[in-house]
Amino acid sequence: MGDVTLTAEGVTAGYVPDLPILREVSVKVRSGDVTLIIGPNGAGKSTLIKSIAGLLPVSEGRVIFDGREITNLRPDRLAEAGIAYVPQTDNIFRSLTVGQNLALSLRRVADGGARQERLFDQFPVLAEKRDDKAGTLSGGQRQFLAVAMALAVEPRLILMDEPSAGLSPKASEEVLAQARKLTESGVAVLLVEQNVNQAMRLADHVYILAEGRNQVDGRPEALKADNVVRDIYLGGKRFSPA
Numbered sequence: 001m002g003d004v005t006l007t008a009e010g011v012t013a014g015y016v017p018d019l020p021i022l023r024e025v026s027v028k029v030r031s032g033d034v035t036l037i038i039g040p041n042g043a044g045k046s047t048l049i050k051s052i053a054g055l056l057p058v059s060e061g062r063v064i065f066d067g068r069e070i071t072n073l074r075p076d077r078l079a080e081a082g083i084a085y086v087p088q089t090d091n092i093f094r095s096l097t098v099g100q101n102l103a104l105s106l107r108r109v110a111d112g113g114a115r116q117e118r119l120f121d122q123f124p125v126l127a128e129k130r131d132d133k134a135g136t137l138s139g140g141q142r143q144f145l146a147v148a149m150a151l152a153v154e155p156r157l158i159l160m161d162e163p164s165a166g167l168s169p170k171a172s173e174e175v176l177a178q179a180r181k182l183t184e185s186g187v188a189v190l191l192v193e194q195n196v197n198q199a200m201r202l203a204d205h206v207y208i209l210a211e212g213r214n215q216v217d218g219r220p221e222a223l224k225a226d227n228v229v230r231d232i233y234l235g236g237k238r239f240s241p242a
């Protein structure tokens with residue numbers, strides 16, 4: 001368990017002024033950990049990720065990354081600070097090849113060619129398809145490409161919003177295993193997932209959100225052992241794990 005790298009404290013945010021969706025939400029993310037956010041549809045999981053990623057205004061509370069306040073910084077500044085965001089959808093350019101997608105994400109990186117080759121070493125399946133249009137990739141391969149693009153800036157924190165959505169169980173397993181693998185080099189992963197059972201198996205810490213607020217958090221084993229949490233959030237009526 002590494003040091004806390006990201007702290008969101010009492011974050012209130014939404015899409016329309018004076019209509020908060022998140023209310024005073026707090027999370028902590030440690031280096032080398034997969035921190036998982038789960039909760040029913042409409043709980044505010046994507047909203048939280050987007051507020052941390054600088055895509056939605058935070059009206060109250062603050063976000064601290066490696067000791068520095070980053071609340072409401074622009075997405076490009078957050079990337080420079082070491083935070084990458086993998087959106088839930090539309091995270092690659094389908095009409096471009098795999099190589100062109102990576103080259104785009106590496107355009108501001110000095111020595112991008114060498115970095116691209118390292119990404120291909122890390123994702124052999126992408127190397128095989130480097131000249132294929134990204135739109136021809138399988139769902140799982142597309143998520144690998146989106147993750148590889150996010151890694152271009154050598155982030156210390158990666159925000160991933162439902163990377164396994166719409167994938168087969170096998171592809172989901174591979175994409176989630178990749179998220180786990182990223183942490184081996186000390187990167188922190190903040191992961192939103194609907195595949196609760198699969199994701200709980202690889203998470204170090206889990207936050208449950210509902211109705212825009214923190215509900216419970218803890219280690220996955222502790223949450224699974226809690227009857228009330230299990231009934232309400234883990235396979236209970238409010239959740240239908242895929």
Ligand SMILES: Nc1ncnc2c1ncn2[C@@H]1O[C@H](COP(=O)(O)OP(=O)(O)O)[C@@H](O)[C@H]1O
Nearest residue numbers: 015016021039040041042043044045046047048
């Ligand atoms: N672009 C938007 N404009 C206005 N309201 C939105 C927008 N996106 C989401 N919401 C609302 O914010 C709430 C939380 O949504 P979201 O964060 O996407 O939930 P989750 O990711 O947990 O399923 C929902 O009530 C949803 O209707």
Ligand SMILES: [Mg+2]
Nearest residue numbers: 045046047088
């Ligand atoms: Mg969502």
